[in-house]
Amino acid sequence: MARRVKQPASSDLDARKATILEAVVSEHIATAQPVGSSSVASNADLGVSPATVRSEMVSLEREGYLAQPHTSAGRVPTDKGYRYFVDHLASGVLGTVQQHQLSEFFANVRGEVEDVLEQTSTLLSRMTSYTAVVVGATHAHASILSAQLVNIDARHQLLVTVFSDGSVVKHSLTPHFDVDLETCTEASRQINALLIGTTLETQVQVPSRHDHVAVLVRDAVAALHAALPTADGEKVFIGGSSRVADSFDGVETVRQVLSILEQELLVVSLVQDMLARGLSVAIGTENGYEPLSACAVVVAPVTIDGATAGAVGLLGPTRMKYQEAMAAAGAVSQHLTRHFGGEEENANH
Amino acid sequence: MARRVKQPASSDLDARKATILEAVVSEHIATAQPVGSSSVASNADLGVSPATVRSEMVSLEREGYLAQPHTSAGRVPTDKGYRYFVDHLASGVLGTVQQHQLSEFFANVRGEVEDVLEQTSTLLSRMTSYTAVVVGATHAHASILSAQLVNIDARHQLLVTVFSDGSVVKHSLTPHFDVDLETCTEASRQINALLIGTTLETQVQVPSRHDHVAVLVRDAVAALHAALPTADGEKVFIGGSSRVADSFDGVETVRQVLSILEQELLVVSLVQDMLARGLSVAIGTENGYEPLSACAVVVAPVTIDGATAGAVGLLGPTRMKYQEAMAAAGAVSQHLTRHFGGEEENANH
DNA sequence: GTTGGCACTCAATTCTACCGAGTGCCAGCG
DNA sequence: CGCTGGCACTCGGTAGAATTGAGTGCCAAC
Numbered sequence: 001m002a003r004r005v006k007q008p009a010s011s012d013l014d015a016r017k018a019t020i021l022e023a024v025v026s027e028h029i030a031t032a033q034p035v036g037s038s039s040v041a042s043n044a045d046l047g048v049s050p051a052t053v054r055s056e057m058v059s060l061e062r063e064g065y066l067a068q069p070h071t072s073a074g075r076v077p078t079d080k081g082y083r084y085f086v087d088h089l090a091s092g093v094l095g096t097v098q099q100h101q102l103s104e105f106f107a108n109v110r111g112e113v114e115d116v117l118e119q120t121s122t123l124l125s126r127m128t129s130y131t132a133v134v135v136g137a138t139h140a141h142a143s144i145l146s147a148q149l150v151n152i153d154a155r156h157q158l159l160v161t162v163f164s165d166g167s168v169v170k171h172s173l174t175p176h177f178d179v180d181l182e183t184c185t186e187a188s189r190q191i192n193a194l195l196i197g198t199t200l201e202t203q204v205q206v207p208s209r210h211d212h213v214a215v216l217v218r219d220a221v222a223a224l225h226a227a228l229p230t231a232d233g234e235k236v237f238i239g240g241s242s243r244v245a246d247s248f249d250g251v252e253t254v255r256q257v258l259s260i261l262e263q264e265l266l267v268v269s270l271v272q273d274m275l276a277r278g279l280s281v282a283i284g285t286e287n288g289y290e291p292l293s294a295c296a297v298v299v300a301p302v303t304i305d306g307a308t309a310g311a312v313g314l315l316g317p318t319r320m321k322y323q324e325a326m327a328a329a330g331a332v333s334q335h336l337t338r339h340f341g342g343e344e345e346n347a348n349h
Numbered sequence: 350m351a352r353r354v355k356q357p358a359s360s361d362l363d364a365r366k367a368t369i370l371e372a373v374v375s376e377h378i379a380t381a382q383p384v385g386s387s388s389v390a391s392n393a394d395l396g397v398s399p400a401t402v403r404s405e406m407v408s409l410e411r412e413g414y415l416a417q418p419h420t421s422a423g424r425v426p427t428d429k430g431y432r433y434f435v436d437h438l439a440s441g442v443l444g445t446v447q448q449h450q451l452s453e454f455f456a457n458v459r460g461e462v463e464d465v466l467e468q469t470s471t472l473l474s475r476m477t478s479y480t481a482v483v484v485g486a487t488h489a490h491a492s493i494l495s496a497q498l499v500n501i502d503a504r505h506q507l508l509v510t511v512f513s514d515g516s517v518v519k520h521s522l523t524p525h526f527d528v529d530l531e532t533c534t535e536a537s538r539q540i541n542a543l544l545i546g547t548t549l550e551t552q553v554q555v556p557s558r559h560d561h562v563a564v565l566v567r568d569a570v571a572a573l574h575a576a577l578p579t580a581d582g583e584k585v586f587i588g589g590s591s592r593v594a595d596s597f598d599g600v601e602t603v604r605q606v607l608s609i610l611e612q613e614l615l616v617v618s619l620v621q622d623m624l625a626r627g628l629s630v631a632i633g634t635e636n637g638y639e640p641l642s643a644c645a646v647v648v649a650p651v652t653i654d655g656a657t658a659g660a661v662g663l664l665g666p667t668r669m670k671y672q673e674a675m676a677a678a679g680a681v682s683q684h685l686t687r688h689f690g691g692e693e694e695n696a697n698h
Numbered sequence: 699g700t701t702g703g704c705a706c707t708c709a710a711t712t713c714t715a716c717c718g719a720g721t722g723c724c725a726g727c728g
Numbered sequence: 729c730g731c732t733g734g735c736a737c738t739c740g741g742t743a744g745a746a747t748t749g750a751g752t753g754c755c756a757a758c
Contacts, residue, residue, distance in 0.1 A: 036720050049732055054721070072720050072738045112521060150495045150511045160509060160517055162499045168509055168519045172461060241590065242607035245600055254603060258591035385751050398701055403752070421707045421751050 013065075018088065019044050020056050021065055025077045025085040029319045034074030079284035082296070082318055086281050092323025094331050098127050106335045113166060116339070118237045120312070120332060125240025128328050130247065130316035131261065134336075135271050136235035137302075137309035139163040140200050147195040149188035149220060154178040159191070159220045171223040177212060187216035200225060236264040247317045248294060256291035257315075271311050274299050280326065284318050294318060298325045300333035304341040312336065362409075367437065368393050369405050370414055374426045374434040378668045383423030428633035431645070431667055435630050441672025443680050447476050455684045462515060465688070467586045469661070469681060474589025477677045479596065479665035480610070483685075484620050485584035486651075486658035488512040489549050496544040498537035498569060503527040508540070508569045520572040526561060536565035549574060585613040596666045597643060605640035606664075620660050623648050629675065633667050643667060647674045649682035653690040661685065 013021065023044035027035040037054040057075055060066045065081040068074075077085065094102075105123055109116050117134045124132035142163040150158045157173040179187075190213065194204050206221050207214040244257050260266060270289065274282050274297065282288075282297045298320075299313040312333045314325045362370065372393035376384040386403040406424055409415045414430035417423075426434065443451075454472055458465050466483045473481035491512035499507045506522040528536075539562065543553050555570050556563040593606050609615060619638065623631050623646065631637075631646045647669075648662040661682045663674045 034720090038720080050720095051722095051732055051734090052730085055731090058722080068721090070739070071722090072718095073740075074720065112519060145501065146497065146499045146509075148495065148497060148509075152494065152513065152515055156515070158511060158515055158517070160495075160497075160511055162507060162509055162519075164501065166501055166505070166507055166519075166521065168507070168517060170461060170511075170515075170517045172515065240611070242604050242611055245594075245604035245607055249600065251594055251598065251600060251603070254600070255591050255594035258594055258607075262589070262591055383751090387751080399751095400701055400703095400753095401699080404700090407753080417752085419708065420753090421749095422709075423751065 013060075013063075013084070016046055016048075017056055017060055018084075019046055020053055021060055021077075021081060022085060022088075024057075024060075024066060024075055025081060028077055029321060032319060034069055034076050036074035039074075077319075079286065079318065082283045082322075083286075086283065086322050089322060089326075092327045094324075094327040098328065099331065101127065102331055102335055106339055109339075113340070114235060114237075117235070117310075117336075118239075120336065121237040121239030123239070124312060124314065124328060124332050125243060128314055128316075128321075128325055129240075129243055130314045130320060130325060131241055131243045132239040133267055133271060133311075133313040133315065134237040134239070135268055135311045135313070136237070137165065137304070138234050139165050139167045139169075141307075142167065143197055143199050144195045147191050147220070147224070149173070149184055149191055149216065151179060151181055151184040154180070157184060157187075157216065157220075159223060161195070161224060169224075169227070171220070171227075173216065173219050173223060175212070175216060175219065177215075179212065179216065183212050183216070187213045187220070190217050191220050194221065195224070200227075234268045236267055238264075238267070244315075247315075247320075253294050257295060260289060260291050261315075270297065271299055271313050274313075275301055275308060275311055281322065296320050296322070298322070298329050300326075300329040302333045302336045302340075304337065309340070310336070362412075362414075362433070365395055365397075366405055366409055367433075368395055369402055370409055370426075370430060371434060371437075373406075373415060373424055374430060377426055378670060381668060383418055383425050385423035388423075426668075428635065428667065431632045431671075432635075435632065435671050438671060438675075441676045443673075443676040447677065448680065450476065451680055451684055455688055458688075462689070463584060463586075466584065466659075466685075467588075469685065470586040470588030472588070473661060473663065473677060473681050474592060477663055477665075477670075477674055478589075478592055479663045479669060479674060480590055480592045481588040482616055482620060482660075482662040482664065483586040483588070484617055484660045484662070485586070486514065486653070487583050488514050488516045488518075490656070491516065492546055492548050493544045496537075496540050496569075496573070498522075498533055498540055498565065500528065500530055500533040503529070506533060506536075506565065506569075508572060510544070510573060518573075518576070520569070520576075522565065522568050522572060524561070524565060524568065526564075528561065528565065532561050532565070536562045536569070539566050540569050543570065544573070549576075583617045585616055587613075587616070593664075596664075596669075602643050606644060609638060609640050610664075619646065620648055620662050623662075624650055624657060624660055630671065645669050645671070647671070647678050649675075649678040651682045651685045651689075653686065658689070659685070 020040055023040045024035050027039060027043065037050040037057060041048060041050040041053045057066060061068065061075065064078055065084060066075040067078050069076060109119060113136065117136050121132045121134040142165040144161055145164050146162040148160045150160060152158055155174055155178065157179060159171040159173060160168065162168050194217065198204055204221060206218045238261055241258065241261055245254055248254050248257065270287060273288065280299055284296065285293045287295065287297050294317060295315055296318045297313055297315050299311050301308050302310040302312065312329050314329050316325065369389055372389045373384050376388060376392065386399040386406060390397060390399040390402045406415060410417065410424065413427055414433060415424040416427050418425060458468060462485065466485050470481045470483040491514040493510055494513050495511040497509045499509060501507055504523055504527065506524070506528060508520040508522060510518050543566065547553055553570060555567045587610055590607065590610055594603055597603050597606065619636060622637065629648055633645065634642045636644065636646050643666060644664055645667045646662055646664050648660050650657050651659040651661065661678050663678050665674065
């Protein structure tokens, strides 16, 4: 049927509709209940009767911003409704308590990067009551500071590589010949010489000889570079996965979401996909994974030297508290950026 | 397997009671419903009427093996009931399909220890539909093969230590003075000389001088040994945490269990506590954590060279399929034992 | 000791009535 | 014209009563 309502730019609502939509979303986020015309009329202070609100709501429903669970229930925001809400949101500010909490945390953390990120994910989760995700940088672009071959026993060697970003990776080698200490040491020397200063993206010239040392060197380099194509360098830290249980009421939904969270690669690509699309919030189906269609995801990038070095994210129900979540994620990402990016400067004074 | 090392009379049930108890437990495990006298009378083939079963049940209830959710409902096993059931259980055998699955998995796995353990936890979880826990060995007793200090920049050094068990740990140093490459190299040389061949339990003689090299050496050794007291060396891999969601029906229970699983240290100590107490199954409150009182935990140690090097575990509801779970955990632990303990022998062919 | 019989209990289910929040529609008002 | 109050209507939720039925405990009899 043809609708005579003309909507050139459907994404812009007139002021009153916007106010009403906002009221509905806010209240539904707060109460988890469908919200009716009268409570909107009283809460939002447009001097207008419920009846008027109602007629606006019909219109908002026609346009896809609201939905009715059933006739004679109030309205519930659709994903599109949340989207509008988020896009036109006054970006909230973090509560001072939480700001304090954050500053204190970052002032006191010590330990390895991984530990910091892990703890950060827990903190972020606790601050927001949502599940937090912290994605650590890949070291694809970091240069190699040291590559050392350690002899475990005659048939097992371990290639230990240290990158300029402070990450360390190991790779096992299991040659088909016995390796004595001397051979290992020599191979280690050559590997180190070969790889130092390169990145994983650098092509290196491996020796083509067939002696044991050369084979070790080749195997080592191969092992190291083999990891590159997979997004394996990303470390994911998930904090507060138990929050999933109180974000959703259907046990089945909980299972599905947890199941997704278990697949870390998937989480990484979700987050990176969002960053690539320039999204900071993905609502419902926007995130591209059906099992997550009841979820909203908020992300904030962590940048070091201008490059994206990681991200923090929050996962909650579509009716999540977006302001809080965005503020928290933003603040944490900034703290991380400062913590890792700015520390040389601090250290120099 | 030890059977009757119990108190004289009260913990040993006569044959018929035992049969009845077993029937109740089995059926309740299968159906999750309270089970009544008549179904026991027909399922277990003791030629006896429901009425007789009933009177036995009263007695079993008095002795604490069974409980009634309410009058006029069937009986449900108590923790004690499950305990008896487990203790007198014919140890089940793994299905051939799963045996095959396991062999195939272990024949094909490659990669670092951590990866193997991670994948193992996923596999075990998938095999059993329960949440799997794999605890990796600590390297407290492993000797140090190499300890190297790598210069990240003037104020950041990384101590990279390789242990004889193939594990690698890193520790950041942030001295309060600028370190040049030469100093770092010299410190690295000294650290290596000092630590090689020692274990984390070995006391080493650090230089007492005040020059930069000596300070670096001291800091490095201190950083390395600092980790010792905590059970930090243990790596935990949890597979299938989403299974928690269908093991329990109360959302609140799910939350609590997940919440426990998040605290990895806690999981480690739970498992180690069980191993120390010689338990292979902890039912309900036996595990010592109230939030886990609805859970049963099955563990099996992984031994390398006769010493406990880790463990695998399964976590499910108290009405879990104990035979299957124990068989699976046992089989996996044996595979792991063979995989890591016996691989030198294999490597020699 | 075992059994069938029997009265009894009580969660779960079904049915009914009904309340009320909320709607859509409309006629009238400024 | 847009806004409003009024009104009939819808339908999920709740509360209460009645019913069902699985399962018990007890007991007299075998």
